[in-house]
Amino acid sequence: MEYVQERPYRFRVEPRDGMRAPGVVFASRELMRDAEKSLEQVVNVATLPGIVGASYAMPDIHWGYGFPIGGVAATDVADGGVISPGGVGFDISCGVRLLAADCDRQTLEPALQAVMDGLGHVIPRGAGPGGVWKPAGRQELESVLEGGSRYAVEQGHGNERDLRRCEDGGAVAEADAGQVGERARERGLVQVGSLGSGNHFLEVQQVAEVYDESVAAAFGLARDQVCVMIHCGSRGLGHQICTDHVRAMDSVMARYGIQVPDRQLACVPVDSPQGRDYLGAMAAAANYGRANRQLLAQAARRVFRRTAGAGLDLVYDVSHNLAKIETHRVDGAERRLCVHRKGATRAFPPGHPELPEELRGVGQPVLIPGTMGTASYVLTGVTDGDAFHSTCHGAGRALSRHQAARTIGGKQLRARLEADGIAVRPMSPRSLAEETPEAYKDVAAVVEASEGAGLCRKVARLVPLGVVKG
C-alpha cells in the first residue's frame, strides 16, 4: 500500500480505485510501521458513500471489524452519507470515566489495601451476568436506555454535577428503546453496573506528572492526587444491538445501490429507516454504557468513603466507540455530519458550546486508558484540532490474547505488578496474562504522536496504584 508523509506525524494515501476521499494516518514513523497492517481498512472506509474530508486513523490504529480500531470517518447526512455499525464497533459507547479523589497518594497509602479489597469485593467483572444494580423490570430498563446517567442520578445514584461532567449531559436524546431487540434486553437486564472483560478495568491511580498546571487545575487535578479511572462499555446489550443491526443492514444495503469492498462495512444512508433504526438503538446502548459507568462510580465512591474516608468528584466521562450527528465546517460551509469514532476519542476545543461552563475555557478532557503496568493520560481538545475534533483512545493492542498469554503466566505477572507497588484484583490469572503490558503498544508514544499531529495536548500522566480487572 503506497503512502506519503505529508508532514511530521501525518501520512496520506491518495484516492484511487473507488476511494471517495484520501486516507490520512496520524502517526510517528515508528508507529506507522504498525499502522501499515491496517491501511487496507483505512482505504476501504474511504469508499463509503458521502464521506467528507478523509478516512482518518489515529496513532493507535489496529485491525478491527470493517473499520480499523482508531478509525474516524464523517459522512454528509444531506448528501447520501451512510451510517455503518462497523464504524462504531461491537462495544457501543465503550468509554472512560475519571474521578478525582480529595486526597493524595501519601494520605491514601495506609488504606490502599482496604480500598482494593473493597473494590475487589463489590465490582462485578468478567464475562456473563452480574451487575451492581438490577432494573426493577422491562420498564426500568427502558428508562436506563433512554435516560443513561441522567436516569441513574434521578434514582439517587450520583449528583447533578456528575451530569455536567458527562458527554451529552449523561444521556443521548435520540435513543429509541423500541429498536433494542428482545435478546439485547435480556442480556442488558442483568449487567447494569459491571466492568466486563478484556481491556476493561477499574484502576486507582496517582497523578504522576502534570504537563499543563492551569488546565489540570481546571480539570480538578494536581500532582500526587489519587484518581479512579473506569474503562467499560455496554456489555452484551451493545454487542447484541450491533449484531442485530448489521444483519438488518446487510439485507437491505443493495436496495440503496450501495456496494462496499468488505461485507463488514455494511451500511445504509443515515437518512433512511434502517439508518434511523440503528442510530436509535446505538444511542440506547450509549445511554446504557453511561449508566453502567455511573453505577460503577457510585460503587467506588461507597468503598472510598467507607475504607478511606475519601470523596470522589467526576472529572469527565467520554466514549471512544460512537457515531454522532455533529455540525462541522467543511469547505467553508456548515454541514451536518455523521461522525464515526471507533477507538477514537472526541476532543472538543476550548470555547465549544457543548462543554460545561467551567471547562469551556480549557477544552474537553480526553481520557486515555493505558495498560496495567504503565500509565494512563489526560489530554485536552485543541482549537485547530483535526479529524473532526478526534484523537487517540489508548495504547492499542500489539499481541493477540493468545500470544500475550504465552509470554507470561497470570500468577507471575501479578507478582511482578505487586512488586512494582501495584495492587491487583484480577478475575482470573489467565485473563490477567492476556492483558500484560507487553501486549500493547507504548501508550506514551501514541500520546506523543497524537499531540505532535496537533489533535490534542497533554495535561497529565496517571500511574496505577491498584487494578481491578475483568
Next chain:
DNA sequence: ATGTCC
C-alpha cells in the same frame, strides 16, 4: 469487545 459458535 462478546453467554469468545445458533
